[in-house]
Amino acid sequence: MRIDPYSLELFIAVVEEGSIARAASRSHIAASALSRRIADLEAAIGVALLIRSPSGVQLTEAGQHAYSSARSIHGQLESMAREVQSMSGQIAGVVRLHANASAIVGFLPERLTLFKTRYPLVEIALTEQISDEVIRACLDDRADVGISASTKAHAGLDSWRFVDDPLMVVLPPDHELAQADSLSFAEVTRFALVALQAGGSLDQTLKEHADAARMPLNVTVTVNSFDAQCRMVEAGLGIGIVPTSAASAFAGSRNFVRVPLRETWGSGRCLHVHAPRKSSRLKAVQALIDTLIDTLIDEG
Template sequence: MRIDPYSLELFIAVVEEGSIARAASRNHIAPSALSRRMADLEAAMGLPLLIRSPSGVELTEAGRHAFSRAAAVHDQLQSLAREVQSLSGEVAGVVRLFANASAIVGFLPERLKVFQARYPLVQIALTEQISDEVVRACLEDRADVGISANGRIPGALDSWPFANDPLMVVLPPEHELAGVQALTFNDVLRFPLVALQAGGSLDQILKERAAAARVPLKIPVTVNSFDAQCRMVEAGLGIGIVPTSAASAFAGSQGFVRRPLDEPWATSRSLRLHALRKSPRLRAVQALIDTLVLCEG
């Protein structure tokens, strides 16, 4: 039985995409060729791994087991390649960076440009996740570096300041709160809110603060991105609470008024950089940490 790493990588892509066609597009291979690869893999395993239907693919029981082991083997091979690359005379390889949306929107583009200029042989594999998942990925060694707004950092992680990113209120110019220069959370709670990313750090803190104030949140619509949130506010569906980074990126037009959220927990909000505690780290990983921390200063 011969199973090559490329077939395992394609199998993982098929499972993650739920479709042979989408996995083929993602890996720049013809669907027919990918389908043959999956058939050959199943023949090598001696059992069907996929249930195929017009709507996509699902895993068989054997397929679920194979996927778990294939993902582990793929990670080990990637780690092997990264470790060997780190032994060369140059800083090179792939760094897995997980970050929350406000870090990606507000700070990372410019800082990664600085990093790229210094280390052109390093590739950044960037994944957007909510803050809790960023921390979890670092703990499970699925991410080399993470950036989150999570205030509770497990002891197994090293952590550094990344950026200050206080919360702001965005609202249409004609809103009755537009004339107030600094808004309290009680001011905001009187009106409908356009909510963002259920389960994210911002969603959690707003729910906690509303519960502490014993005032229910009025949420007519929930969206999954800052640009969608600002568009909904612009359309008059509610007001929004967003990080300053997002307010600068998406609410800079004349269609918005931006006001500070005048609460200690809002003005002190910050982002932090995390990495699993290791000694030594891969050179490319350490170079990214050093660059991002230096840029913060």
């Protein structure tokens, strides 16, 4: 039986995407070629791994076991390659970075540009996740470095403060609150809100404080990104509460007014860098952590 690592990687992509076509697009391979690879893998193992239908694919019972094993094997091969690269004396290889949306839109582009200037041989595999998923990926060792808005201490992780990212209220210029110097949460909740995806750290924060104050949230529409949230505000569907990073990235035109949220939990919001706690780290991973922290120090 001969099973090559690339076929396992493609099999994992198919399972995660739920579709051969989407997995092919993600893996930059023709769908027909990917399908043949999966068929060859099934032939090598001797059992069907996938149930194919016009709507996508599902795992067979054997496929579920194969998927779990494939992920483990693929992870071990990646770790082996990265450890060997780290021993070469050069800072090179791949660093798996998971980060929340506000870090990606507001702070990471410049930080990663600096990092790539310092370490051109390192590839950053960046994945956007909500903060809870960033933490989970670090704890599961699926991410080497994470950036989140989580304020909880987690056993098994080292964490460092990254940047301040206080909350702002985004409003159309003609809104009756637009001239305020700052706004309380109670003032904001009197109006219709454009909310961000359920389950994210910002969504959880707003719901927790609304419940604590017994103030209902009048949500008119929920979206999955900061740019969509700001576009909905621009269209007059409501007002939004967003991190300063997102307000700067997506609400910089004259169609928006940005007003600070006058709450300790809003003004004190910051992002943190996380990494799995280990006795030693790959050189490229440590270099990224050091660069992120050094950048903060350099900026005062």
